Every structure is written in structure tokens, then in C-alpha cells.
Amino acid sequence: xxxxxxxxxxxxxxxxxxxxxxxxxxxxxxxxxxxxxxxxxxxxxxxxxxxxxxxxxxxxxxxxxxxxxxxxxxxxxxxxxxxxxxxxxxxxxxxxxxxxxxxxxxxxxxxxxxxxxxxxxxxxxxxxxxxxxxxxxxxxxxxxxxxxxxxxxxxxxxxxxxxxxxxxxxxxxxxxxxxxxxxxxxxxxxxxxxxxxxxxxxxxxxxxxxxxxx
Numbered sequence: 001x002x003x004x005x006x007x008x009x010x011x012x013x014x015x016x017x018x019x020x021x022x023x024x025x026x027x028x029x030x031x032x033x034x035x036x037x038x039x040x041x042x043x044x045x046x047x048x049x050x051x052x053x054x055x056x057x058x059x060x061x062x063x064x065x066x067x068x069x070x071x072x073x074x075x076x077x078x079x080x081x082x083x084x085x086x087x088x089x090x091x092x093x094x095x096x097x098x099x100x101x102x103x104x105x106x107x108x109x110x111x112x113x114x115x116x117x118x119x120x121x122x123x124x125x126x127x128x129x130x131x132x133x134x135x136x137x138x139x140x141x142x143x144x145x146x147x148x149x150x151x152x153x154x155x156x157x158x159x160x161x162x163x164x165x166x167x168x169x170x171x172x173x174x175x176x177x178x179x180x181x182x183x184x185x186x187x188x189x190x191x192x193x194x195x196x197x198x199x200x201x202x203x204x205x206x207x208x209x210x211x212x213x214x
Contacts, residue, residue, distance in 0.1 A: 034060045051117040051124035053177040069172040077111045084151045086160035107151025112142030126174045126198040153196040174198030
């Protein structure tokens with residue numbers, strides 16, 4: 001599955017970077033950013049709130065050989081098994097040792113909760129926790145039984161997609177915004193119990209489509 005990987009990124013403030021710093025690698029083809037559009041509510045949102053953690057980058061050159069998922073437009077994500085794809089640090093859930101190898105990795109997780117701020121009548125965020133059979137007590141949300149290839153997110157994964165597959169079609173349901181662990185969890189369970197937060201695509205679908213059309 002083709003995807004865009006950020007290979008150069010040097011932030012100059014806490015919100016975003018200048019567009020010339022965005023360089024993407026698509027199957028060996030280097031692409032530069034032309035324009036970045038940030039969700040207007042993200043500009044005024046607080047530093048601790050990521051309900052509108054969305055930005056769309058227009059590339060200088062057009063591309064045709066890339067898979068583009070269908071934007072999910074339903075509000076029934078709770079309990080669905082999804083696929084997480086990311087490029088960040090990797091390791092094992094029962095160890096705090098991770099490495100930043102810049103590899104595209106994927107795994108499964110279940111959307112355990114929906115919440116965040118209300119926007120246009122719907123909640124803005126999806127949540128999934130990292131479960132393990134040997135650490136059921138670490139479960140924070142939903143069912144404590146992990147999926148095969150249960151996936152927890154780590155540093156550098158932000159911006160990664162959350163897919164839902166149905167009837168041989170791939171839908172984009174979320175975009176990774178961040179994650180959190182309590183000190184108690186780290187002490188006893190390492191990364192297990194971590195909650196990943198995703199910006200909910202269905203809530204922001206209209207804004208995404210309108211921005212792409214401009």
C-alpha cells in the first residue's frame with residue numbers, strides 16, 4: 001500500500017512548520033509541499049486539546065499512483081476493529097526500550113471510546129488502548145482481550161492513519177493525534193494500557209473535502 005512518509009521535518013514553532021520544510025518520499029519519488037491548510041479551530045485551540053488536529057498539505061506536483069482511502073462518513077466507529085499504520089518508534093509492549101527505525105509498520109486495534117469536544121453535533125476524537133493477555137489489569141477502555149497483532153502507538157506515529165476495512169473497501173476513520181500513559185502504567189505494565197487518540201474523520205469530513213476542492 002503506497003503512502004507518504006515525511007523524510008524532512010524541522011519545526012520552528014509549536015503549531016506547524018513553514019511549507020518549504022515539508023518533503024515527502026513516495027516510493028522513491030521526492031515531493032515538496034506547496035501549501036498547508038490547518039483546521040481553523042486548531043489555531044485557536046488550547047495546547048492540551050487536539051480535537052481539531054488536522055492539516056492538509058498540497059504538493060507541488062500531482063501524483064496518480066497512490067492509494068487514497070474513502071473518507072468514513074458514518075458515526076458508528078465504536079467497537080470496530082481497525083488497522084493502524086505508522087512510521088514512529090517501535091518495540092514490544094512489555095518493554096520500555098524502543099527504536100526509531102523509520103519503518104512503516106501496521107497492526108490492529110479496536111475503537112474503545114468516542115469523545116472529545118462536540119463539533120457540528122458530533123464528537124471529535126476516537127480512542128483505543130493497548131491491550132495484552134498477560135496484563136489484563138492494565139486495560140483502560142473497552143474489552144481487555146487484545147487482537148492478533150495488537151498495535152500501540154509511539155513517538156513519531158502522529159499523523160498516521162487509522163483504517164477500517166469493509167466489503168473489500170478501505171476507509172479512513174481516524175488520524176493519530178497523540179497518546180498517553182500514566183506513571184503507574186509505565187511502572188507496572190510498560191506500554192500496555194496506553195491510550196491512543198485519533199482525530200475523528202467522520203466529524204471533519206466536510207472540512208477535509210471542502211479544503212481539498214479549493
